[in-house]
Ligand SMILES: C[S@@+](CC[C@H](N)C(=O)[O-])C[C@H]1O[C@@H](n2cnc3c(N)ncnc32)[C@H](O)[C@@H]1O
């Protein structure tokens with residue numbers, strides 16, 4: 240496998256995406272999600288959630304590392320920040336100490352877009368209006384229609400298996 244088995248190009252899901260340029264076996268640490276490590280409250284201060292009724296869809300480069308910290312890829316971010324969401328993901332962010340890697344949760348074919356489940360859960364209720372602010376165009380057969388993860392819904396079985404095998408991953412589900 241080449242050192243970089245991926246490239247960035249435009250995605251029908253949204254803006255730019257990251258695509259496999261070689262077969263990537265399950266378990267591969269594909270790319271580190273780099274950026275500034277900051278407290279979660281600082282992330283919320285930098286990128287406050289727009290008020291209800293706002294038309295603008297959400298768009299940030301923040302990844303949760305653990306219960307207290309997030310990685311802000313607007314500062315020192317690499318190509319991993321362009322990885323889009325899928326409701327049927329082929330990778331998952333896994334924490335290795337204070338660093339987060341995007342890991343393949345199954346074999347990925349050449350040309351496939353890399354994607355993990357953003358699994359965003361708001362503190363507020365996921366009303367239809369709020370779901371529309373986070374539309375999903377992943378095209379999966381079981382697409383939720385929104386990047387928001389229904390509260391309490393389990394992660395995809397492949398994600399749960401990956402967290403058991405290579406975790407810690409994101410805590411809930
Ligand atoms: C971290 S960016 C991903 C890279 C983005 N495509 C770009 O070009 O900057 C996250 C944003 O991409 C968009 N996005 C990611 N996955 C998506 C999907 N499956 N459907 C629709 N929009 C998506 C959402 O606006 C989301 O907030």
Ligand SMILES: [Zn+2]
Nearest residue numbers: 326375377382
């Ligand atoms: Zn989807």
